[in-house]
Amino acid sequence: MSHFNNHGQQDGSKNKIALKWTFFLIAGFMIVEVIGGIMTNSLALLSDAGHMLSDAAALGLSYIAVSIGQKAVTNRKTYGYRRFEIFAAFINGLTLIAISLYIFYEAFRRFSEPPAVASTGMLIVATLGLLVNIGAAFILKRGDNDNLNVKSAFLHVLGDILGSVGAITAALLILFFQWNLADPIASMIVAFLIIISGYRVTRDSFNILMESAPENLPTDDVKAKLMTVEEVEEITDLHIWLITMDFPSLTCQVVVNQAADEQIVLRKIQNLLHDEFALHHMTIQIEKKNN
Template sequence: MSARHEHGSETAAAGRGRGQGQGHGHGHAVNAAADRKLLSGALALIVGFMIAEVIVGLAAGSLALVTDAAHMLTDAIAIALALLAIRLAAKPPRGGFTYGFKRVEILSAQANGITLLLLAVYFVYEAINRLIHPPEVQGALVLITGLVGIVVNLLATWLISKANRSSLNVEGAFQHILNDLFAFIATAIAGLVVLLTGFARADAIAAFVVAVLMLKAGIGLVRDSGRIFLEAAPAAIDPQALGAELCAVDGVVEVHDLHVWEITSGEPAASAHILVAEGLDCHQIRIRIEEVFAERHQLTHSTLQVDHATAGLAEHCTDSHGVVHRSPTTAGQAPDPASPAH
C-alpha cells in the first residue's frame, strides 16, 4: 500500500511568496474600508459630472459629450458594483458557496464589459450618421465641458489608483476612467476645432475615438472575466511549463491532474496528484513543491495529493485530466516528454 497525503493550506512559505507579488495580492496595504471610501469619492465625482455632461451635451448638440456621458455611466456602474463586491467578498463561505461570494466582482466586470461593447457599437452607428449629416454643434460648450471633464477624471483616476487594484472590477473601473481622460482630451480638441473652424464633423470624429476606447476596455474585461469563469490558468502561468518544473523537484516521479485557475482576480489556486519515489519523505517533497508555487509563481493556495509511486500505481488514474508529466529519470528511463492523459 502507498502512503497518501493530501494538503490544502496557505503555508508560511506561501505567505512569503505572496509578498513578492507586484501589488496585486491579498496583502495589499489598503483595507476594505479605505477602498470603499476611495471608490465612493470617485463615484460621487463621476455621477455628478455625468449628469451635468448630459445636460450640456443635449444643449450643445454634441454627440461626443453624450458618448462621454454614456461611458461615464458604465464607469459609475462598475464602481457601484465594485463597492458591492467588496462587501460581499468579505462575507465568509457558507452553505453551498464554498468560496464565498468572491466571484461577484467577475460577474459585474463581465456585465460592464458587455455594456461597453454594446454602447460602442451604438455610438459608432450614430457617429457615422453625423459624419454624413453633421448637425450644428456649439464648440464653446463642448470645449469648456471637455476641459472640466479632464480635471474631474484626473481626480477620480487618482482616487481609484490608491485602492486595491487586484480586483478585476476595481482595475476595470480604473482603466475606464483613465480612458475617459483621453476621451475628454479628444472632446476638448473637437470643441476647439468646431469653435475655431466651424468643422462640425470634428465632434463625430471625437465620438469615434471614445467608441474605440470603449471597445478596447470592453474586450479586455470580457476576455479577462471569461478566462476566470472558464477556470483557465492565469495569464502569467503556463501549466505545461509548471508541470515540467514540478517533475524537476528531487524525488518527484510523476505529476498528473494538474489544474491551475483563479478563484477571483488576483487569487490563483492549484491542485495536483504527485507521485514520489518509494522510500522518500512525502511531506518534505510536498513542502518543496509549495515553495516552488509560492516563490516562483506567487501561487499561495494549493491542494496536493501526494502518493508513493509503488508498482502499478503510476497507471492507476485511468481518467486523469490533462497532460501527464513524468520525470526523465523515472526508473532509469530516457527523458520522456509530457504525454497525453489516459
C-alpha cells in the same frame, strides 16, 4: 494528501472607498455633461455623458461586488462571495462594449449632415470633464490595482478621460476652423479605444469564470518545475485556476519514488510553488510509485 493555505482575507476597504467616491464624482458630473451636450448639440459630449452613466452604474455594481466579496464563507459557499467580483467585472466589460457600439452608430448618423455645435460651451464642459475624470482616476489609483473591479472601473474612467480629450480637440477644431465633422470623428476615436478596454476586461473575467489557467501560471511551466524535485516521478491531474484576480489556486497528484519521505517532498513542493509562482492556496496529493 495535504492542503496548504496562507491566503488571508483581503482587506478591500480601500477599494470600497475608491469606488464610492469615484461613483459620486462621475455620477454628479454626468448630469452636467448631459445638460451641456444638449445645450451645445455636441455628440462628443452626449456620448461621453452616456459613457459616464455606464460608469456610474458599473462603479455602483463594483462597489456592491467588493462589499459582497468580503462576506464570510459559509458551509455551502466555501469561498464566500469572492467570485461575485469577477461576475461584476464581466458585466462592466460588456457595458463598455455596448456603449462604444452605440457611439459608433450615432457618429455614423451625423457624418452625412453634421449639425451645428456650440463650440465655446462644448469646450468649457469638456475641460471641466477632463479635470473631473483625472480626479476620479487618481482616486482609483489609490485602490488595489490588481483587483479586477478596480481595474475595470479605472478603464471606464480612462475612457472618460479620452472622451474629454477628444471633445476638447473637436471643440477647438470647430471653434477655429468651423469643421463640424470633428465632433462625430472624435466620438468614433474614443469609441474605438473604449471597445478595446471593454474587450480586455471581458476576456479576463470570462477566463476566470471558465476557470482557465492564468497567463502567468501556464500548466506546462508549473509541471516542468515540479518535475525538478528529485523524488518526483510523475505529475498528474494538475489544475490551476483563479478564484479572483489575486487568488490563484492549484491542485495536483504527485507520484514519488518508493524511497521518498512524503512529508519532506510535500514541503519541498509547497516551498517551490510559493517561491517560484507566488502560490499560497494549493491541494497536493502524494502517492508512491508502484513497483
